[in-house]
Amino acid sequence: MTTTTGPFPGGTILGYPRIGRRRELKRALESHWRGAIDDAAFHEAARANRVADLERLVALGLRADDASIPVEAAHYDHVLDATLTFGAVPPRLRGRVPAGLAGEWLLARGEGDDAPLEMTKWLDSNYHYLVPELDADTAFSLADTRIVDRFVEAGRAGVHGRPVIVGPATYLALAKAEGIRPIDLADRLVPAYGALAEALAAAGASWVQLDEPALVADLDGATLEELQAVARAGAEAVRAAGLQVLLHVGHGDAAGRVEPLADAVDAIAVDLVRGSAPAGDGPLVAGVVHGRNVWRTDLDAALDTLRWLSERRPTSVGTSTSLQHVPHDLAAETSLDERLVSWLAFADQKVEEVVALAAAVAGDVDEARFAASRAAVADRAAAPGVRDGAVRERLAALPAGARDRAPYAERDEQQRAALDLPPLPTTTIGSFPQTGDIRVARARNARGELDDAGYREVLRAEVRRVVELQEELGLDVLVHGEPERNDMVQYFAEHFDGFAATEHGWVQSYGSRATRPSILWGDVSRPEAFTVEWIAYAQSLTSKVVKGMLTGPVTILAWSFVRDDQPLGDTADQVALALADEIADLEAAGIRIVQVDEPALRELLPLRVEARPAYLAWSVGAFRLATAGAAPATQIHTHLCYSEFNTVVDAIDGLDADVTSIEAARSKMEIVEPLQAHGYGRGIGPGVYDIHSPRVPAADELDALLATATGAIPDRLLWVNPDCGLKTRGYDETVASLRNLVEAAARAREAVAVR
Numbered sequence: 087m088t089t090t091t092g093p094f095p096g097g098t099i100l101g102y103p104r105i106g107r108r109r110e111l112k113r114a115l116e117s118h119w120r121g122a123i124d125d126a127a128f129h130e131a132a133r134a135n136r137v138a139d140l141e142r143l144v145a146l147g148l149r150a151d152d153a154s155i156p157v158e159a160a161h162y163d164h165v166l167d168a169t170l171t172f173g174a175v176p177p178r179l180r181g182r183v184p185a186g187l188a189g190e191w192l193l194a195r196g197e198g199d200d201a202p203l204e205m206t207k208w209l210d211s212n213y214h215y216l217v218p219e220l221d222a223d224t225a226f227s228l229a230d231t232r233i234v235d236r237f238v239e240a241g242r243a244g245v246h247g248r249p250v251i252v253g254p255a256t257y258l259a260l261a262k263a264e265g266i267r268p269i270d271l272a273d274r275l276v277p278a279y280g281a282l283a284e285a286l287a288a289a290g291a292s293w294v295q296l297d298e299p300a301l302v303a304d305l306d307g308a309t310l311e312e313l314q315a316v317a318r319a320g321a322e323a324v325r326a327a328g329l330q331v332l333l334h335v336g337h338g339d340a341a342g343r344v345e346p347l348a349d350a351v352d353a354i355a356v357d358l359v360r361g362s363a364p365a366g367d368g369p370l371v372a373g374v375v376h377g378r379n380v381w382r383t384d385l386d387a388a389l390d391t392l393r394w395l396s397e398r399r400p401t402s403v404g405t406s407t408s409l410q411h412v413p414h415d416l417a418a419e420t421s422l423d424e425r426l427v428s429w430l431a432f433a434d435q436k437v438e439e440v441v442a443l444a445a446a447v448a449g450d451v452d453e454a455r456f457a458a459s460r461a462a463v464a465d466r467a468a469a470p471g472v473r474d475g476a477v478r479e480r481l482a483a484l485p486a487g488a489r490d491r492a493p494y495a496e497r498d499e500q501q502r503a504a505l506d507l508p509p510l511p512t513t514t515i516g517s518f519p520q521t522g523d524i525r526v527a528r529a530r531n532a533r534g535e536l537d538d539a540g541y542r543e544v545l546r547a548e549v550r551r552v553v554e555l556q557e558e559l560g561l562d563v564l565v566h567g568e569p570e571r572n573d574m575v576q577y578f579a580e581h582f583d584g585f586a587a588t589e590h591g592w593v594q595s596y597g598s599r600a601t602r603p604s605i606l607w608g609d610v611s612r613p614e615a616f617t618v619e620w621i622a623y624a625q626s627l628t629s630k631v632v633k634g635m636l637t638g639p640v641t642i643l644a645w646s647f648v649r650d651d652q653p654l655g656d657t658a659d660q661v662a663l664a665l666a667d668e669i670a671d672l673e674a675a676g677i678r679i680v681q682v683d684e685p686a687l688r689e690l691l692p693l694r695v696e697a698r699p700a701y702l703a704w705s706v707g708a709f710r711l712a713t714a715g716a717a718p719a720t721q722i723h724t725h726l727c728y729s730e731f732n733t734v735v736d737a738i739d740g741l742d743a744d745v746t747s748i749e750a751a752r753s754k755m756e757i758v759e760p761l762q763a764h765g766y767g768r769g770i771g772p773g774v775y776d777i778h779s780p781r782v783p784a785a786d787e788l789d790a791l792l793a794t795a796t797g798a799i800p801d802r803l804l805w806v807n808p809d810c811g812l813k814t815r816g817y818d819e820t821v822a823s824l825r826n827l828v829e830a831a832a833r834a835r836e837a838v839a840v841r
C-alpha cells in the first residue's frame with residue numbers, strides 16, 4: 087500500500103516551552119517589573135530567547151522551510167497574546183490600557199486599584215491563562231501585530247514557521263462576559279482573525295495553527311455545535327487570506343468532535359495518546375508523542391499507528407499537545423538515576439522522537455533509537471521499585487471501612503471539646519511568605535555552601551518568627567508557615583519512595599512562575615516522617631493549636647509526571663497510604679488538627695462529562711483513605727483554591743473533611759449560595775482575603791464579605807481565613823491584611839453573639 091506523509095513530512099510539534107532553558111524569560115520579566123532593565127533590554131532578552139529556541143528546534147531536526155516549526159512564545163500568556171492582538175480590552179479598563187509592555191503588564195498583573203485579568207487553569211493542566219473579559223460593547227480588530235512580527239523574526243533566523251494563535255471558538259469559550267454569552271460575539275471576532283491572516287499572508291506566511299481544544303472538552307457556555315460553527319468560521323476567514331489552516335485540538339479524544347470541520351481546514355492535529363483518530367480521510371497531524379508527560383515514547387507502537395494511518399490518509403507525525411507542559415531538556419539533569427533517565431523524554435527528546443518517527447514512516451528507520459525505545463519499555467516494566475510487594479500487599483489487604491471515619495456528629499463533639507475554639511475561628515491556609523532569604527539558604531544548602539545544621543537553623547528561626555507573628559496578630563489556629571518546602575508537591579515527592587525530583591525541570595505555571603513537577607515512576611511509600619519535626623516544633627512554641635499541613639493525593643498526582651502503566655486511582659491510593667502514615671505520626675506527636683490540601687481536585691476533573699463520575703469516585707476515595715485513620719477527635723481540614731464550587735460540590739461533601747477552606751474573596755462569596763442550597767453541614771472557611779493580589783483588604787470590604795458568609799452559613803460552621811497560602815506575598819501586605827482579617831472576625835463574632 088502507498089503511504090502519504092501529510093503536510094509536514096519531517097514531523098511537527100504544536101508548541102514548545104517558552105520560559106527558556108535556564109528560565110531566561112522569567113529573569114527578564116522579573117527584572118523588567120523591578121525596573122532593573124528597560125523596555126529595549128526586555129525585548130532583546132525575549133527575542134534572544136525565542137531565537138535560541140527556534141535554532142534549537144532546527145538543530146534537533148525539524149524542517150526550517152515548510153512551516154513545521156510553530157512560532158509563538160508569549161511574554162506572559164498565549165491567551166493574553168490573543169487578547170492583545172485583537173484589542174479585547176476589559177470593559178473596566180477601556181481607554182486606559184497604554185500601548186506596549188506597560189499595557190501588557192497592566193492586564194497581566196494589575197496596578198493599584200486596577201485588578202489584573204483573572205487567572206484560571208488551562209483545560210486540565212497546571213498552566214494558568216488570563217481570562218478574557220468581554221461585554222456587549224467589545225469590539226475586535228487587528229490591534230497589535232506581535233504574531234506577525236514573530237513570524238518575520240523567525241524568518242530572519244532562517245525559519246519559515248507556522249504562526250500559532252488560540253482559535254475563536256476556544257478564545258470565546260474560555261472568556262467571561264458581563265450580560266452576554268461570549269460565544270455570541272463570534273460574528274465580531276472572526277473578521278479580526280481574517281485581518282490577522284491577511285497581515286500574515288502579506289508577510290509571507292503559508293500556514294496558521296489555530297488552537298481549538300474547546301472542541302474536545304465539555305465546557306459550560308457553548309454547545310458543541312456552536313463551537314464547531316465558530317471554529318469553522320475562523321478557519322474559513324484564515325483560508326480566505328490564502329493561508330492553510332492546521333486545526334489543533336489535542337487534549338483528548340477528537341473522534342466525533344471535529345469531523346464536520348474537515349472540509350474547512352487543511353489538516354487536523356489530534357491527540358492519539360488520550361484519544362483516537364477522527365473518521366474520514368482528511369490530512370492529520372497524528373499526536374503519537376505525548377505532550378503532557380515525560381515518558382519515552384514506545385516508538386514501535388507509535389510507528390504501527392502511523393503506518394496504519396498513513397496508508398489511509400495523509401498523515402504527519404506530531405505531538406499530542408504543545409510541549410509547553412514538559413521541561414526543556416533531559417540532558418540538563420545531572421543527578422537523576424541513569425536507569426530512570428533511560429526511560430524519559432523531555433521536550434527536546436520528544437522533538438527527536440517526532441523526527442525519528444517521521445523518518446521511519448518514510449522508510450528510514452534509526453535502528454539504534456528504536457532499539458533504545460524498546461529496551462526502555464521493557465526495562466521499566468521489570469525494574470525494582472516499579473512494583474513494591476509491601477505496598478501492593480498493604481493495598482490489597484485494606485479492611486472494609488478503610489475509607490470511613492466515625493460519623494461527623496461524633497467527631498464534631500469530640501473536636502469541640504478537644505480544641506476549645508471561639509466561634510468563627512481564624513486561621514491561615516499554611517504557607518507564610520517565602521522570603522528571598524529562605525530560598526537563598528536552600529540554594530546554598532543544595533550547593534554545599536551551607537551545611538544541613540545551618541540550613542535547619544534558618545528554617546527553625548523562620549518557624550519561630552511565624553508563630554510569634556500569628557500569636558501577636560491573635561489568630562486562633564496557627565501554622566508553621568511551610569518555610570522548609572520548595573513547593574507543596576515537590577517537597578513531598580522528595581520524601582517519598584517511588585518519586586524522583588529534577589534540578590532544572592521547570593514548567594511554566596503562570597507568567598514568570600514555574601514549578602518542577604516530580605516524576606512518579608514506581609510504587610509509592612513513605613520511609614519516614616518528614617513534616618512532624620517542623621510542625622511539632624511550631625507546636626512546642628505556643629499554647630495555641632498548630633495545624634499540621636499535608637498535600638493531598640490528587641494534588642500530588644496532578645502536579646507531578648505520573649507513571650502511565652496503571653490506573654491513576656491505584657497510584658492515588660498508594661500516595662494516600664503514605665499520607666496516612668504521616669497523619670498517624672503527626673497525631674502521635676500531639677498534633678490535633680491536620681489539613682490535607684486538595685487544590686487540584688477540580689483541575690484533574692476530566693474535560694468530558696462522561697468520564698467525571700469515575701474520576702470523582704477514585705479521587706474522593708483516595709482522600710478518604712489518606713484521612714480515615716485519624717482519630718475522631720483529630721480535626722481534618724482540607725483546602726481548595728478555586729471558586730467553581732458548583733461543579734464538584736458533591737465531591738467536596740464526599741471528602742468528609744471536618745473543615746474545608748475554599749477560595750471565595752475574588753468571586754465575592756458567590757459560593758455561599760450553592761453551599762446553603764446544598765445544605766452543607768460541616769465546617770467551612772470561605773476565603774475573605776484574595777492572596778493573588780498585593781492589595782490589603784480594607785476593613786469594610788472584609789465586614790461585607792463576612793456579613794454575606796454569616797447570612798448564609800450557620801455560625802457554628804464558619805471559619806475566617808484567606809483564600810490560599812501566603813507564599814507569594816510579601817510580609818508587609820501579609821501582616822496588614824491578617825491584622826484586618828482578625829479584627830473583622832472579632833466584629834463578626836460580636837454581631838453573631840447578639841443574634
Ligand SMILES: CN1c2c(nc(N)[nH]c2=O)NC[C@@H]1CNc1ccc(C(=O)N[C@@H](CCC(=O)N[C@@H](CCC(=O)N[C@@H](CCC(=O)O)C(=O)O)C(=O)O)C(=O)O)cc1
Binds near residue numbers: 525526571573602814
Ligand atoms: C498553588 N500553586 C501550585 C501549583 N503547582 C505546584 N506544583 N505548586 C504550587 O504551589 N499549581 C497551582 C498554583 C500555582 N502557583 C504557583 C505559585 C508560585 C510558584 C512559584 O513561586 N514558583 C517559584 C519557584 C518555587 C520553587 O520551586 N522554589 C525553589 C527554587 C527557587 C529558585 O529558583 N532558586 C534559585 C536560587 C535561589 C536564589 O538565589 O534566589 C535557582 O534555583 O536559580 C525553592 O524555594 O527552593 C518561581 O520562582 O517560579 C509557582 C506556582
Ligand SMILES: N[C@@H](CCS)C(=O)O
Binds near residue numbers: 517812
Ligand atoms: N498549604 C498550601 C496550600 C496552597 S494551595 C499553602 O498554604 O501554600
Ligand SMILES: [Zn+2]
Binds near residue numbers: 725
Ligand atoms: Zn490554595
